[in-house]
Amino acid sequence: MVMASATRTNRATRTPAPGRHPSSPASLWHSSVGKKAVMAVSGLVMLAYLVAHMLGNLKVFFGPDDINGYAHWLRTIGEPFLQHGWFLWLARLVLLAAVLAHGTAAYQLSRRDLRARPVKYVHRRPRATYATRTMRWGGVILGLFVVWHVLDLTTLTVNPAAEEGHPYQNIVASFSTWYSGAVYCLAMLALGLHVRHGFWSAAQTLGVNNPRRDRALKLGANALALLLTAGFLSVPVAVMTGLVR
Amino acid sequence: MNLTLRIWRQQGPDTPGEMTEYRVSGISEDMSFLEMLDTLNEELILRGERPVAFDHDCREGICGACGMVINGQAHGPERTTTCQLHMRHFRDGDTIDVEPWRAGAFPVVRDLVVDRSALDRIIGSGGYVTAPTGSAPEAHATPVPKEAADLAFEHAECIGCGACVAACPNGSAMLFTAAKVVHLNVLPQGAPERASRVRNMVGTMDEEGFGGCTNTGECATACPKGIPLSGIARLNREFLRS
Numbered sequence: 001m002v003m004a005s006a007t008r009t010n011r012a013t014r015t016p017a018p019g020r021h022p023s024s025p026a027s028l029w030h031s032s033v034g035k036k037a038v039m040a041v042s043g044l045v046m047l048a049y050l051v052a053h054m055l056g057n058l059k060v061f062f063g064p065d066d067i068n069g070y071a072h073w074l075r076t077i078g079e080p081f082l083q084h085g086w087f088l089w090l091a092r093l094v095l096l097a098a099v100l101a102h103g104t105a106a107y108q109l110s111r112r113d114l115r116a117r118p119v120k121y122v123h124r125r126p127r128a129t130y131a132t133r134t135m136r137w138g139g140v141i142l143g144l145f146v147v148w149h150v151l152d153l154t155t156l157t158v159n160p161a162a163e164e165g166h167p168y169q170n171i172v173a174s175f176s177t178w179y180s181g182a183v184y185c186l187a188m189l190a191l192g193l194h195v196r197h198g199f200w201s202a203a204q205t206l207g208v209n210n211p212r213r214d215r216a217l218k219l220g221a222n223a224l225a226l227l228l229t230a231g232f233l234s235v236p237v238a239v240m241t242g243l244v245r
Numbered sequence: 246m247n248l249t250l251r252i253w254r255q256q257g258p259d260t261p262g263e264m265t266e267y268r269v270s271g272i273s274e275d276m277s278f279l280e281m282l283d284t285l286n287e288e289l290i291l292r293g294e295r296p297v298a299f300d301h302d303c304r305e306g307i308c309g310a311c312g313m314v315i316n317g318q319a320h321g322p323e324r325t326t327t328c329q330l331h332m333r334h335f336r337d338g339d340t341i342d343v344e345p346w347r348a349g350a351f352p353v354v355r356d357l358v359v360d361r362s363a364l365d366r367i368i369g370s371g372g373y374v375t376a377p378t379g380s381a382p383e384a385h386a387t388p389v390p391k392e393a394a395d396l397a398f399e400h401a402e403c404i405g406c407g408a409c410v411a412a413c414p415n416g417s418a419m420l421f422t423a424a425k426v427v428h429l430n431v432l433p434q435g436a437p438e439r440a441s442r443v444r445n446m447v448g449t450m451d452e453e454g455f456g457g458c459t460n461t462g463e464c465a466t467a468c469p470k471g472i473p474l475s476g477i478a479r480l481n482r483e484f485l486r487s
Contacts, residue, residue: 021441021444021445021447021448022444023440023444023487027444027448030451031447031448031451031484032417032447032450032451032456032457032458033447033457033458033480033481033484033485034484034485035457036457036458036481037481037485109457109459112415112456112457113414113415113416113417113456113457113459114415114456115349115454115456116348116349116350116415116416116417116454116455116456117347117348117349117414117415117416117456118349119347120347121314121317121344121347122251122253122264122342122344123314123316123317123342123344124317125316125317125318127414127461127463128414128461128462128463132459132460132461133461135459197460200460201459201460203478204460204474204477204478204481205458205460205478205481206481206482206485207478207479207480207481207482207483207484207485208478208482209475209478210475210478210479211473211475214475
């Protein structure tokens with residue numbers, strides 16, 4: 001008797017069939033956890049690119065021929081399988097996809113987050129670290145910077161020298177103006193903060209973090225942020241101090 | 246101790262509320278925060294005013310019923326529940342701000358009482374093991390590895406008070422959901438429904454209007470039961486592998 005009633009209750013309250021939230025790429029994108037995973041992966045793609053980009057930038061210290069030659073070599077990667085410049089365009093496509101996915105997910109998640117706390121606390125106090133609190137607006141600043149950066153040193157639209165195929169001359173010309181140097185330096189500081197929280201956060205989002213790895217991942221995030229910012233900043237600083245001319 | 250309290254007063258779910266100032270005197274430092282509010286309420290009743298409504302039950306820090314944001318911190322300055330917070334952590338003459346849990350998914354019922362049924366609905370969508378009940382099984386019938394048992398116990402400590410949601414800048418219930426998912430998913434008894442459980446619970450969490458996780462760590466700092474932030478990483482892993 002008791003058993004029977006227990007079984008009945010169990011059936012009656014058995015909630016949602018397992019298929020209510022199916023496992024599919026679409027349901028991944030529609031869930032807050034899945035969307036964060038998309039942000040983590042796209043963020044890591046951009047981060048890997050930035051490491052290569054920063055190391056390539058350091059070639060400016062070896063003189064015009066070195067970095068101009070490197071820039072030309074980038075266009076020859078994959079030849080003869082790929083046509084001249086195709087590798088670079090493929091990389092740009094991947095990066096564009098990563099930026100769009102990252103930005104779209106960030107926008108939609110932020111909307112959800114702001115809706116989830118419609119009434120603010122009267123008693124406010126500083127929450128979380130500066131890097132964590134500035135992720136959203138820091139991201140917007142970085143997005144705007146990327147547009148400026150491409151116009152400056154890729155399409156050369158706003159570059160004072162605008163010599164196609166001569167990045168060394170373009171870099172020196174750009175950073176010789178105060179506004180370009182200032183914009184770049186500010187953006188790189190924002191980048192450091194963004195990476196500092198973003199790298200560790202990506203590990204957390206993808207579920208690879210655990211209490212044993214936590215310290216190492218936080219240290220890794222700080223080191224990565226510091227090295228990227230220092231590496232990127234070294235170029236405009238060298239131009240502005242006359243080390244690279 | 247003499248204190249100035251600024252408490253959120255709100256008649257009902259649809260009426261506007263505001264912070265209202267009260268003075269209480271003769272508070273012993275051995276009183277709990279709730280006993281201090283009881284003292285205030287006794288005075289209010291004697292004056293013919295409506296007492297401050299707040300949730301409470303066991304007053305032993307194990308049921309999860311009580312909870313309010315004290316000076317901007319969920320459950321106040323100590324890492325415990327509001328009922329186990331003692332007035333010795335405040336100083337004579339302090340002004341204390343008391344607000345309800347703030348989240349879109351937690352509508353205010355009255356004053357400091359919020360409706361936390363959304364957490365129950367997350368549990369209802371997967372926070373259980375679908376198995377024939379009946380008498381308790383023999384303890385050695387299902388061996389549980391020590392590491393899994395420890396992990397399950399650590400996460401099973403969650404009392405569902407909602408402090409994580411209140412503390413999170415995004416009003417996210419990720420730590421709560423993580424505690425429940427990890428608790429069951431690491432045990433052999435929970436293994437058969439491992440994938441559907443995490444999908445359904447995360448799905449319900451999203452539908453209830455909770456925010457997403459931005460890994461600020463505020464939840465784990467506020468949690469009176471010490472549910473670790475790493476639980477959220479485990480939840481994410483469970484979700485992605487499902």
